Amino acid sequence: MSRPFATPAEAPRPTRKPPAPYRPSMRFMMTHPAHFIALGQGSGLGRIAPGTVGSLWGWLTFLLLQLWFTPSQIGWIIAGSLIVGCWACAVTAQHMRVADPGHIVWDEVVGIWLVLWLCMPMGWWGQLCAFALFRFFDAVKPQPVRWADQLFKGFGWRGGIGIMFDDLIAAGCTLLTIALWRHFFF
Numbered sequence: 570m571s572r573p574f575a576t577p578a579e580a581p582r583p584t585r586k587p588p589a590p591y592r593p594s595m596r597f598m599m600t601h602p603a604h605f606i607a608l609g610q611g612s613g614l615g616r617i618a619p620g621t622v623g624s625l626w627g628w629l630t631f632l633l634l635q636l637w638f639t640p641s642q643i644g645w646i647i648a649g650s651l652i653v654g655c656w657a658c659a660v661t662a663q664h665m666r667v668a669d670p671g672h673i674v675w676d677e678v679v680g681i682w683l684v685l686w687l688c689m690p691m692g693w694w695g696q697l698c699a700f701a702l703f704r705f706f707d708a709v710k711p712q713p714v715r716w717a718d719q720l721f722k723g724f725g726w727r728g729g730i731g732i733m734f735d736d737l738i739a740a741g742c743t744l745l746t747i748a749l750w751r752h753f754f755f
Contacts, residue, residue, distance in 0.1 A: 591665045593672050606653060606675055607661035613674035621704055623674025627681035628700055634682075635689070643686050650679045651733060659729025668722055669732050677707065680736035684743050702746055706739035714739045 591597065593614055598604045612626035613619040634643055654675045661673055684699050691699070706714050717738040721731025 591667075593661075593665060593670075597664075601660065601664070603657040603660035604664065606657035607673045609674035609678050612678075613672040619672050619674055620677050620707060623677040624681045624700060624704055624707075626674070627678035628685065628696065630678065631682050631685045640686065640689075643682075647679060647682050647686060650675075650682070651737075654679055654733050655726065655729040657729075658732040659724070659726055662728050662732065663724045668724060668728055669718075673732060676733045676736035679733065680707065680740040683737070683740045684747075687744055688747055699743060699747060702743045703739060706742045707736055710735070710739075711742075714742060 593604070593608055595611065595614065598608045598611060598614065608614060609623040609626050612623045615622050631643075634646065638646065658673050658675055662668060662670060665672070681700065681703055684703050685696065688695070688699055710718055714735055718731075718735035721727050721734055723731070
Protein backbone atom coordinates (compact mmCIF):
# COMPACT_ATOMS: atom_id res chain seq x y z
CA MET A 570 0.00 0.00 0.00
CA SER A 571 1.44 3.31 -0.99
CA ARG A 572 1.25 6.32 1.21
CA PRO A 573 0.69 9.70 -0.39
CA PHE A 574 3.28 11.31 1.93
CA ALA A 575 6.46 9.74 3.22
CA THR A 576 6.28 11.37 6.64
CA PRO A 577 3.65 13.33 8.53
CA ALA A 578 5.87 16.40 8.25
CA GLU A 579 5.43 16.33 4.45
CA ALA A 580 1.63 16.27 4.69
CA PRO A 581 0.01 19.58 3.89
CA ARG A 582 -1.26 21.32 6.94
CA PRO A 583 -4.71 22.77 6.95
CA THR A 584 -4.51 26.51 6.71
CA ARG A 585 -6.51 28.59 9.09
CA LYS A 586 -7.82 31.93 8.12
CA PRO A 587 -6.69 34.65 10.48
CA PRO A 588 -9.51 35.93 12.64
CA ALA A 589 -11.48 38.75 11.09
CA PRO A 590 -10.89 42.26 12.40
CA TYR A 591 -13.22 43.17 15.19
CA ARG A 592 -15.66 46.02 14.59
CA PRO A 593 -16.04 47.87 17.87
CA SER A 594 -19.38 48.26 19.58
CA MET A 595 -20.58 49.95 22.74
CA ARG A 596 -20.19 46.63 24.53
CA PHE A 597 -16.59 46.24 23.27
CA MET A 598 -15.80 49.82 24.34
CA MET A 599 -17.01 49.18 27.89
CA THR A 600 -15.06 45.91 28.38
CA HIS A 601 -11.70 47.59 29.00
CA PRO A 602 -10.60 51.09 30.07
CA ALA A 603 -8.17 51.20 27.14
CA HIS A 604 -11.04 50.67 24.70
CA PHE A 605 -13.02 53.52 26.28
CA ILE A 606 -10.05 55.87 25.94
CA ALA A 607 -8.87 54.79 22.48
CA LEU A 608 -12.36 54.88 20.99
CA GLY A 609 -12.72 58.47 22.14
CA GLN A 610 -15.43 57.75 24.72
CA GLY A 611 -17.61 56.44 21.91
CA SER A 612 -16.90 59.07 19.27
CA GLY A 613 -14.98 56.50 17.20
CA LEU A 614 -17.79 53.96 17.07
CA GLY A 615 -19.53 55.42 14.02
CA ARG A 616 -19.29 53.80 10.59
CA ILE A 617 -18.85 57.10 8.73
CA ALA A 618 -15.75 59.27 9.23
CA PRO A 619 -14.84 58.22 12.78
CA GLY A 620 -11.64 60.32 12.63
CA THR A 621 -13.60 63.46 11.85
CA VAL A 622 -16.14 62.71 14.57
CA GLY A 623 -13.29 62.05 17.01
CA SER A 624 -11.68 65.36 16.08
CA LEU A 625 -14.99 67.16 16.61
CA TRP A 626 -15.27 65.45 20.01
CA GLY A 627 -11.74 66.63 20.77
CA TRP A 628 -12.63 70.20 19.80
CA LEU A 629 -15.70 70.14 22.06
CA THR A 630 -13.84 68.63 25.01
CA PHE A 631 -11.04 71.17 24.60
CA LEU A 632 -13.55 74.00 24.90
CA LEU A 633 -14.85 72.35 28.08
CA LEU A 634 -11.33 71.88 29.46
CA GLN A 635 -10.73 75.60 29.02
CA LEU A 636 -13.57 76.34 31.43
CA TRP A 637 -11.92 74.51 34.33
CA PHE A 638 -8.17 74.46 33.70
CA THR A 639 -5.42 77.00 33.06
CA PRO A 640 -3.38 76.75 29.83
CA SER A 641 -0.45 75.19 31.71
CA GLN A 642 -2.73 72.59 33.31
CA ILE A 643 -4.15 71.76 29.88
CA GLY A 644 -0.58 71.28 28.64
CA TRP A 645 -0.01 68.71 31.39
CA ILE A 646 -3.31 67.01 30.52
CA ILE A 647 -2.18 66.75 26.89
CA ALA A 648 1.20 65.33 27.92
CA GLY A 649 -0.47 62.73 30.13
CA SER A 650 -2.98 61.94 27.40
CA LEU A 651 -0.13 61.19 24.97
CA ILE A 652 1.39 58.63 27.34
CA VAL A 653 -1.94 57.04 28.29
CA GLY A 654 -2.96 57.16 24.62
CA CYS A 655 0.01 55.08 23.49
CA TRP A 656 -1.00 52.36 25.94
CA ALA A 657 -4.74 52.56 25.18
CA CYS A 658 -4.24 52.55 21.40
CA ALA A 659 -1.82 49.62 21.57
CA VAL A 660 -4.18 47.50 23.68
CA THR A 661 -7.28 48.36 21.66
CA ALA A 662 -5.60 47.78 18.28
CA GLN A 663 -4.42 44.37 19.44
CA HIS A 664 -7.89 43.44 20.70
CA MET A 665 -9.41 44.62 17.39
CA ARG A 666 -6.76 42.65 15.43
CA VAL A 667 -5.90 45.67 13.24
CA ALA A 668 -2.59 47.56 13.43
CA ASP A 669 -4.12 51.05 13.05
CA PRO A 670 -7.92 50.86 13.04
CA GLY A 671 -9.83 53.93 11.96
CA HIS A 672 -12.16 53.58 14.93
CA ILE A 673 -9.32 54.43 17.31
CA VAL A 674 -9.66 58.20 17.54
CA TRP A 675 -7.76 59.12 20.70
CA ASP A 676 -4.90 60.23 18.47
CA GLU A 677 -7.23 62.71 16.73
CA VAL A 678 -8.54 63.96 20.08
CA VAL A 679 -5.06 64.65 21.44
CA GLY A 680 -3.89 66.08 18.09
CA ILE A 681 -6.67 68.68 17.93
CA TRP A 682 -6.13 69.47 21.63
CA LEU A 683 -2.48 70.24 20.87
CA VAL A 684 -3.37 72.47 17.91
CA LEU A 685 -6.02 74.41 19.81
CA TRP A 686 -3.90 74.70 22.97
CA LEU A 687 -1.02 76.29 21.05
CA CYS A 688 -3.21 78.51 18.85
CA MET A 689 -5.69 79.88 21.38
CA PRO A 690 -7.06 82.43 21.86
CA MET A 691 -8.82 82.58 18.54
CA GLY A 692 -12.41 82.99 17.44
CA TRP A 693 -14.80 80.42 16.09
CA TRP A 694 -13.65 80.85 12.46
CA GLY A 695 -10.02 80.46 13.46
CA GLN A 696 -10.83 77.29 15.37
CA LEU A 697 -12.79 75.97 12.37
CA CYS A 698 -9.81 76.66 10.08
CA ALA A 699 -7.46 74.92 12.53
CA PHE A 700 -9.84 71.95 12.66
CA ALA A 701 -10.08 71.78 8.85
CA LEU A 702 -6.30 72.00 8.42
CA PHE A 703 -5.72 69.30 11.02
CA ARG A 704 -8.26 66.99 9.34
CA PHE A 705 -6.65 67.67 5.95
CA PHE A 706 -3.16 66.72 7.18
CA ASP A 707 -4.46 63.70 9.10
CA ALA A 708 -6.73 62.30 6.36
CA VAL A 709 -4.75 63.10 3.20
CA LYS A 710 -1.38 62.36 4.84
CA PRO A 711 0.98 64.46 2.71
CA GLN A 712 4.67 64.19 3.54
CA PRO A 713 5.92 64.19 6.33
CA VAL A 714 2.68 62.81 7.82
CA ARG A 715 2.81 59.80 5.46
CA TRP A 716 6.38 59.09 6.58
CA ALA A 717 5.28 59.24 10.24
CA ASP A 718 2.31 56.97 9.52
CA GLN A 719 4.57 54.29 8.03
CA LEU A 720 7.39 54.59 10.58
CA PHE A 721 5.84 52.60 13.43
CA LYS A 722 3.58 49.78 12.29
CA GLY A 723 2.50 46.69 14.12
CA PHE A 724 1.19 45.76 17.53
CA GLY A 725 2.37 46.39 21.06
CA TRP A 726 4.03 49.61 22.17
CA ARG A 727 5.47 50.21 18.72
CA GLY A 728 1.97 50.20 17.24
CA GLY A 729 0.59 52.42 20.00
CA ILE A 730 3.31 54.98 19.43
CA GLY A 731 2.72 54.79 15.67
CA ILE A 732 -1.00 55.42 16.04
CA MET A 733 -0.29 58.57 18.07
CA PHE A 734 2.82 59.75 16.19
CA ASP A 735 1.36 60.50 12.76
CA ASP A 736 -1.33 62.68 14.36
CA LEU A 737 1.33 64.61 16.26
CA ILE A 738 3.08 65.27 12.96
CA ALA A 739 -0.28 66.30 11.42
CA ALA A 740 -0.73 68.68 14.36
CA GLY A 741 2.78 70.04 13.76
CA CYS A 742 2.03 70.62 10.08
CA THR A 743 -1.19 72.37 11.04
CA LEU A 744 0.63 74.60 13.52
CA LEU A 745 3.33 75.42 10.97
CA THR A 746 0.69 76.36 8.37
CA ILE A 747 -1.13 78.58 10.87
CA ALA A 748 2.13 80.21 11.95
CA LEU A 749 3.09 80.96 8.34
CA TRP A 750 -0.40 82.32 7.65
CA ARG A 751 -0.21 84.59 10.69
CA HIS A 752 3.32 85.74 9.79
CA PHE A 753 2.65 86.62 6.18
CA PHE A 754 -0.97 87.76 6.25
CA PHE A 755 -1.54 89.31 9.69
